[in-house]
Amino acid sequence: MSAVAKKVAGVDVLLKIKKADGTVLILGGQTGATLNRxxxxxxVTDKTSGGWASSLPGIKSWSIDADGFVVLGDVALEAVEEAFNDRTPVEAEIRVGATSDLDGVTYNGTGYIVDLPLEFAQDDAVTYSLSIDGATPLVRTKGAVTESTQTA
Known part of the structure; x- marks a missing residue:
């Protein structure tokens, strides 16, 4: 544990997408992202539970919801569009903390783009939102990011 606890600003947490060729792309125009687990x-209630319901955790799942402004020419958004159209998985990464932060946490997983609306309001900028449903376990890695541990 570090000697000084520090808070992280949400503006510093970015959703990254890894293309099939290994290229890591920051999704441009982001305004928000949520990692759902x-x-x-x-x-498992039985007669000995004193009249209280009992339960156990079972199968886990994860998803990511994100939104932002459409940035024309953004290669990451283009990769998301292609993955949605081709029904191919994307590797996603969310890093909380600077790459050099020993207390930082990275979340990685592969999933499918299952929702990709675009909004064209008359009185607002063009926006996107997307949802990624996990298809593999979500890997949580704590510590600084090095070249060998940076995957997306």
Whole structure:
């Protein structure tokens, strides 16, 4: 544990996409991202539970919801469009903390783009939102990022 605890500004946390050729791309125009993690529960109440319901965690899943402004020419958004159209997976990464931060955390996983609306409001900039549903386990890695540990 580090001697000084520090908070992280959300503006410094970026969603990155890794293309099939290994190129890491920061999704341009981002205004928000949410990493969702959940576990299904199994009800295991029996007669000895004192009238209280009991449950156990079961299968876990993850997803990412993100949104932002459309930036024409953004290669990451183009890669997202291609992955959605081709129904191919993308590797996603979210890093919390600077790459040199020993207390920083990186979340990596592969998933599918399952929602990709574009909004064209008359009185606002063009925006996108996207949802990635995890297809592999979500890997949480704590520590500084080095060349050998940086995957996306």
């Amino acid at each position: 959940e576990a299904e529960t199994m009800e």
